Amino acid sequence: MNIFEKLDYTILNYKINLSGAVIGCALLALVSHQTKAQTAGLTMPAGFKAEIIAENTGRPRHITVTKKGDIYVKLFRKVDDKGILMLQDKDGDGKYESRTSFGNYIGTGIYLKDSYLYASSDEGVFRYKLDANEHVINPDKPDTLVKGLVSRRQHETKSLVLDNDGNMYVNIGAPSNSCQVNDRQPGSPGQVNCPILETAGGIWQFKIDKMNQSYAEGVRYATGLRNVVGLDWNKQNNALFVMQHGRDQLTMFPEYYDVKQSAELPAECMYMIKQGDNAGWPYSYYDPFQKKNILAPEYGGDGKKEADSKFINPVAAFPAHMAPNGLLFYTGNMFPERYKNGAFVAFHGSWNRAPEPQKGFLVAFIPFKDGKPSGEWETFADGFSGSPEKTASGRADHKPCGLAMGPDGALYVTDDSKGAIYKISYNK
Structure with a gap:
């Protein structure tokens, strides 16, 4: 050559x-x-897939799915003057194009059980009778179960869940950061015997078959919870579990906390709740590094003093300020066995970790055994924000909020930023 x-x-x-x-x-x-x-742009364990089944729904909060796969969504803001959206996939293509709406009030809570749909406004709870297809019979005339709950434009949403004994549990968030004399003001002390706890800052129990209940007919089931958005009933041990939004702005006491400590304290906590429990707000917070309930600075704490031993400890702790808005115990059969009876948590994402990077905008999973956490929490679905940079800045494209399980065992996730609804399934 x-x-x-x-x-x-x-x-x-x-x-x-x-x-x-x-x-x-x-x-x-x-x-x-x-x-x-x-x-759908998400990062998940091998074998899982996700799709966006509905878009531009408004600001969907909590969600529930019927036995035939129809979806009810509670809206944070009205769309066409309505606050509840029903979605259907009538042609079976996986997209929920058919939409009807009802309910002239906004809110977060929605729950389906035993032929009734329950939904909350910021002041009360309503009940709708369902037909054999689990469709609302008379959407313009719901039963009023609860009325007159506190709503003061801070932690005003009312989440709800039912047990199997005719009881309903409703979160009433505290309209305050830490019950200061002057809310969110540097150095302001906490109010003695915090009066907010009389009507808020806890979980109230009501009956599901009694009309027009108020505080007088309800029971303050648990107290010392600043704000609970995600909650669910664990069927393994027949107990209520809640996710608390921890307090903010420990930098209001700079003699005890620097900006990094304020960004990383306190933990976002999961509690198993029994009647009469006190989780400690506003008198204490949970420090995940010291693994202790610490006395709040508004009540004489210095970042080291332990709180009263009467306050319960969390069963799991997550990074600070990630805003857990959804909690679901998985009881389906689609996902691998390790997920059975474990808890999924939807984190809406932080706004107040600066100058540290913001965190959250994900769905986490924590394994359970016999009704208790059996391992460390892990990230299950990430990527809702759009990029690591968007996560760090807090300018997320999508923000997870509500969780539900479909009749086939698929996991549904709402996004109350752009109005998307995700369906996550597993390829066996």
Whole structure:
């Protein structure tokens, strides 16, 4: 082979290699695109896929799914003057194009059980009778179960869950950060015998078959909870579990806390609640580093003094300020066995960790055994924010809020930022 033949061979070989590289890159790009499409932009464990089944729904909060796969969503803001959205996939293509709405009030809580749909406003709870297809019979005339609850434009949403004995549990969030004399003012002391706890800052129990209940007919089931948005009933041990939104702004006491400590304290806590429990707000908070309930600075604490031993400890602790808005115990059969009876938590994401990076905008999982956590929490679905940079800045594209399980065992997640609803399933 002469020099010219060698040159031709080299050029040909180069072209073949180059073509192969181009084809290879194209194939990788195609696979990457397909993978991203199959996960709706989310990162999840192997075998899981996600799809966006509805978009532009408003600001969906909590969600519930019927036995036939229809969806009810409670809206944080009205759409067409209505606050409850019913979604249906009538043509079976996986997209919920059919929409009807009812309920002339906003809110967060919604729950379906035993032929009734329960939904909350910021002041009360309503009940709708369902037909055999679990469709609302008379959407304009619900029963009023509870009325007159405190709503003061801070932690005003009312989440709810039912047990199996005819009781309903309603969160009434405290309209305060830490019950100071002057709310959120540097150095202001806490109010003695915090009066907020008389009507808020806890979980109230009501009956599901009694009309027009008020505080007088209800029971203050548990207290010392600043604000609970995510809650669920654990069937394994027949107990109420809640996720608390921890307090903010420990930097109001700079003699005890620097900005980094304020960003990382206190933990977002999961509590198992029994009647009469006190979780400590506003007198204490849970420090995940010291693993103790610490006396709040508004009540004489210095970041080290332990709180009264009467306050219960959490069963699990998560990073500060991530805003847990949804809690669901998984009882389906679609997911692998390790997920059975474990808890999923939807974290709406932080706004107040600066100058540290913001966190959250994800769905976490914590394994359970015999009604108690059996391992450390882990990230289950991430990527809702759009990018690590958007997470760090707090400018997330999507913010997880509500969780529900479908009749096939799929997991549904609402996004109350852009109004998307995700369906996460597992390929067996």
